[in-house]
Amino acid sequence: MDSSFLEIRQVAKVFSPGQDVELKALSHIDLNIDRGEFAVLSGPSGSGKTTLLNIIGGLDGASSGEVVLDGITVTGLDERQLSGLRRDHIGFVFQAYNLIPVLTARENIEYVMRLQGHGQEECNWRIEEVAGKLDISHLLDKLPNHLSGGQQQRVAVARAVASKPKLILADEPTANLDSKSAANLMDMMQQLNEDEGITIVFSSHDPLVISKAKHSIVLRDGEVVANEHVR
Amino acid sequence: MFRVLLRIALASLGRRLSRSMLVVLMIAMSLWGLLFMEGIYDGMTEQFIDNAIRSDSGDISIFAKGYRLDPGLEKAIERFDEIEHVLTADNRIRSHVRRLRQDGLIATAHYSRNAAIYGVELEAEERHGRLASYLREGVYDFGKKGRGVILGSRLAAKMKVGLGKKIILSAQNRDNDVSALSLRVTGILKTNNMALDENAVFIGIDKARELLLLPAGASQISIMVHDKEEVPAVQKQLAAQFANLDVMAWNSLYPALHQGREMMEVFNLITSLLVFCVAGLGIFGVMLVSVLERLREFGIMLAIGTTFQEIRTIVFVESFILGLSGYCCGSLLGGLTLFYFYQYGLDLTMFSAGLDAFGMDAITYALIRPSYFLTALAAVTGATLISVLVPLRILQKARPIEAINKI
Numbered sequence: 001m002d003s004s005f006l007e008i009r010q011v012a013k014v015f016s017p018g019q020d021v022e023l024k025a026l027s028h029i030d031l032n033i034d035r036g037e038f039a040v041l042s043g044p045s046g047s048g049k050t051t052l053l054n055i056i057g058g059l060d061g062a063s064s065g066e067v068v069l070d071g072i073t074v075t076g077l078d079e080r081q082l083s084g085l086r087r088d089h090i091g092f093v094f095q096a097y098n099l100i101p102v103l104t105a106r107e108n109i110e111y112v113m114r115l116q117g118h119g120q121e122e123c124n125w126r127i128e129e130v131a132g133k134l135d136i137s138h139l140l141d142k143l144p145n146h147l148s149g150g151q152q153q154r155v156a157v158a159r160a161v162a163s164k165p166k167l168i169l170a171d172e173p174t175a176n177l178d179s180k181s182a183a184n185l186m187d188m189m190q191q192l193n194e195d196e197g198i199t200i201v202f203s204s205h206d207p208l209v210i211s212k213a214k215h216s217i218v219l220r221d222g223e224v225v226a227n228e229h230v231r
Numbered sequence: 232m233f234r235v236l237l238r239i240a241l242a243s244l245g246r247r248l249s250r251s252m253l254v255v256l257m258i259a260m261s262l263w264g265l266l267f268m269e270g271i272y273d274g275m276t277e278q279f280i281d282n283a284i285r286s287d288s289g290d291i292s293i294f295a296k297g298y299r300l301d302p303g304l305e306k307a308i309e310r311f312d313e314i315e316h317v318l319t320a321d322n323r324i325r326s327h328v329r330r331l332r333q334d335g336l337i338a339t340a341h342y343s344r345n346a347a348i349y350g351v352e353l354e355a356e357e358r359h360g361r362l363a364s365y366l367r368e369g370v371y372d373f374g375k376k377g378r379g380v381i382l383g384s385r386l387a388a389k390m391k392v393g394l395g396k397k398i399i400l401s402a403q404n405r406d407n408d409v410s411a412l413s414l415r416v417t418g419i420l421k422t423n424n425m426a427l428d429e430n431a432v433f434i435g436i437d438k439a440r441e442l443l444l445l446p447a448g449a450s451q452i453s454i455m456v457h458d459k460e461e462v463p464a465v466q467k468q469l470a471a472q473f474a475n476l477d478v479m480a481w482n483s484l485y486p487a488l489h490q491g492r493e494m495m496e497v498f499n500l501i502t503s504l505l506v507f508c509v510a511g512l513g514i515f516g517v518m519l520v521s522v523l524e525r526l527r528e529f530g531i532m533l534a535i536g537t538t539f540q541e542i543r544t545i546v547f548v549e550s551f552i553l554g555l556s557g558y559c560c561g562s563l564l565g566g567l568t569l570f571y572f573y574q575y576g577l578d579l580t581m582f583s584a585g586l587d588a589f590g591m592d593a594i595t596y597a598l599i600r601p602s603y604f605l606t607a608l609a610a611v612t613g614a615t616l617i618s619v620l621v622p623l624r625i626l627q628k629a630r631p632i633e634a635i636n637k638i
Binding site: 054057059060079080083084086087088090091092094098099100101102103107110111112114115116117159 | 232532534
């Protein structure tokens with residue numbers, strides 16, 4: 001059997017284990033996502049989408065089970081190794097943009113590349129390339145608080161893409177955007193997925209967003225209730 | 232990468248500019264106070280010591296064996312020429328003077344008091360310890376016939392004598408008889424060496440020999456060296472060379488002043504500790520609030536691949552910028568203040584009556600020592616390092632996802 005790019009094996013997450021108000025967020029999830037996929041995790045609020053994305057990205061630990069990303073067992077790494085994994089292999093796009101407020105858009109995009117050790121010239125070239133694709137070249141010298149929500153999210157996508165990760169995890173990236181901006185952003189992300197070959201997994205409960213996905217996974221009460229390749 | 236981390240640290244400090252400025256100001260002011268106190272107090276102590284050395288002990292003094300415990304004319308230093316030859320040949324020694332001392336009585340028509348009679352050579356004393364600079368009234372001269380006398384200021388006040396007044400000086404001579412001289416006051420000295428100001432009566436050494444019937448010899452030879460660091464070595468060598476004499480450094484002759492200097496070192500250390508605490512608490516407060524306010528920001532940075540070590544660098548850089556800015560401002564301010572008081576002195580004339588009682592100069596000249604700045608730098612650096620330990624501990628415990636979810 002061929003191994004997938006991202007394998008999620010029997011992953012469970014229980015908050016406050018052993019206490020009176022124990023909460024099962026995920027129950028024995030099994031999923032495989034192939035390289036280059038544009039996958040969406042959908043489901044109602046509290047279904048476990050964000051928890052699963054956090055575990056895949058090493059931002060949170062699983063109570064049991066394992067996540068294997070391109071042969072690396074994410075759930076077995078220590079904090080330092082997880083930092084390295086996030087820096088070199090994963091790009092994050094958060095619902096609340098989460099740009100570093102004291103850095104300009106350019107510096108935010110450059111930040112992860114600098115962490116990876118890239119030189120200034122290489123950073124500049126890559127920033128221009130990504131900013132061109134996301135139509136934010138004119139915003140590069142602005143601080144996040146001078147940008148609209150849609151602009152900030154595009155900068156956040158640029159930051160996630162610029163470091164050339166193997167995987168982008170986007171947690172409800174369009175939740176704070178109007179429908180036009182949301183559609184624009186999804187088109188741009190789809191284009192990046194095709195151009196750069198980056199695997200993108202995002203969570204959403206917006207039907208417009210879900211309709212763009214090639215692989216749709218539906219969660220409910222911490223369990224996978226549907227898992228299908230759309231196109 | 233450090234450039235980006237530095238940029239984040241600077242921008243974060245700039246974002247909380249008034250708070251950052253307050254901490255810098257707090258460190259600067261406490262440092263300024265520290266430097267001022269160290270410089271002035273050390274200046275006072277060194278002035279005490281300098282007065283004692285210049286007016287009396289020199290850096291080293293030679294006495295006849297046992298003279299210090301039981302002074303008397305029979306314990307005068309003999310073979311002065313031989314000693315002088317050795318002192319003149321030693322190029323570490325800047326100058327030396329001989330003095331003839333005997334306890335006696337000073338009297339006017341109305342008052343009389345115990346006095347310490349010093350037979351001195353005024354020109355040699357001037358070259359040796361600039362004795363003339365202590366002259367407050369009159370002239371630095373015993374007159375053509377040597378019948379003048381220079382009195383300590385407190386003694387003159389207690390005897391109620393002024394310039395030109397006649398006094399009778401009497402003392403036991405070498406034949407154990409009482410001799411007396413009638414002299415006129417030509418000058419009044421204020422050395423701030425209380426022992427001298429209270430008791431000293433300076434007359435010409437020839438006049439003293441005439442009074443005491445002692446044609447040769449001296450009670451004390453006072454020596455100044457070029458380099459104060461050489462005092463122990465010169466003292467040790469002279470003590471070995473003149474085993475039949477007592478060769479004593481100034482700190483043995485004035486142990487209280489020596490202890491005062493050591494106490495001042497402890498005082499300076501305590502003051503440095505206070506600066507350490509002020510700087511430490513100031514930076515701790517700012518950094519703790521800064522870290523707690525920015526937990527989410529740090530969480531984002533951790534989430535996108537920043538290591539804890541890189542975040543720690545940011546926190547340290549911020550702390551060092553605060554500490555070093557405070558240090559630079561405080562050092563500059565303190566250094567300039569000390570330089571002013573080093574040049575012009577701190578005029579405490581309005582407290583002169585009180586200061587007089589302690590034998591202190593009304594004008595105190597500050598000292599400037601590199602050690603003040605180095606100790607302060609160590610204190611501020613230590614404070615910047617220690618003050619961020621708790622904020623860093625909080626950061627280390629925070630998981631990225633928990634930190635991001637902090638609003």
